[in-house]
Amino acid sequence: AQTVTQSQPEMSVQEAETVTLSCTYDTSESDYYLFWYKQPPSRQMILVIRQEAYKQQNATENRFSVNFQKAAKSFSLKISDSQLGDAAMYFCAYRSTGTASKLTFGTGTRLQVTL
Amino acid sequence: AAGVIQSPRHLIKEKRETATLKCYPIPRHDTVYWYQQGPGQDPQFLISFYEKMQSDKGSIPDRFSAQQFSDYHSELNMSSLELGDSALYFCASSLSAGGPGETQYFGPGTRLLVL
Numbered sequence: 426a427q428t429v430t431q432s433q434p435e436m437s438v439q440e441a442e443t444v445t446l447s448c449t450y451d452t453s454e455s456d457y458y459l460f461w462y463k464q465p466p467s468r469q470m471i472l473v474i475r476q477e478a479y480k481q482q483n484a485t486e487n488r489f490s491v492n493f494q495k496a497a498k499s500f501s502l503k504i505s506d507s508q509l510g511d512a513a514m515y516f517c518a519y520r521s522t523g524t525a526s527k528l529t530f531g532t533g534t535r536l537q538v539t540l
Numbered sequence: 541a542a543g544v545i546q547s548p549r550h551l552i553k554e555k556r557e558t559a560t561l562k563c564y565p566i567p568r569h570d571t572v573y574w575y576q577q578g579p580g581q582d583p584q585f586l587i588s589f590y591e592k593m594q595s596d597k598g599s600i601p602d603r604f605s606a607q608q609f610s611d612y613h614s615e616l617n618m619s620s621l622e623l624g625d626s627a628l629y630f631c632a633s634s635l636s637a638g639g640p641g642e643t644q645y646f647g648p649g650t651r652l653l654v655l
Contacts, residue, residue, distance in 0.1 A: 525595035526596070528575075530582035532581075
């Protein structure tokens with residue numbers, strides 16, 4: 426079974442600064458997908474970014490980018506120019522290939538953004 | 541763009557009662573997933589359906605059952621409710637042939653409180 430580990434329960438960043446959230450995973454599969462989801466106080470789960478394991482290029486979505494190290498099984502999220510609206514719980518998630526495969530989540534990192 | 545719809549948004553039940561949660565996926569999405577998120581925890585996969593057939597099953601209690609109907613909406617039926625069933629229940633949907641990781645899009649969740 427796959428596992429996802431987020432070792433930082435809480436992180437803090439000043440507005441306009443950059444922060445990196447860590448995620449490691451364990452799998453014996455060679456092809457899979459990785460995601461970062463954001464859960465603000467409303468508790469809505471919002472997709473931030475996704476990465477296909479077969480792609481060497483790191484995914485980028487505006488201020489959000491990932492550092493995907495397949496050999497190290499590491500998938501960190503970098504948030505640039507942090508904004509107050511970025512304050513939320515961030516979950517890293519793993520998904521096998523195949524139709525209707527479930528998401529396996531890490532325990533989450535709570536990000537606080539300060540002025 | 542249309543999103544995943546869940547109803548009701550809030551539900552209060554007594555112990556040993558039953559509850560039915562409904563999920564309406566994004567139009568054209570053929571796969572539905574159910575997750576349970578307890579207080580301060582990450583979402584845990586319960587069950588998924590692809591083209592109206594059960595696809596995968598996670599840590600879903602025997603007291604719970606679910607199905608996907610011909611119009612692709614899904615219902616999660618919960619019987620003999622226990623205090624520990626109090627949680628946020630998410631439905632997510634995806635398009636099986638949708639490309640990049642068949643990204644799962646989450647509904648707003650149903651908050652169930654069992655008294």
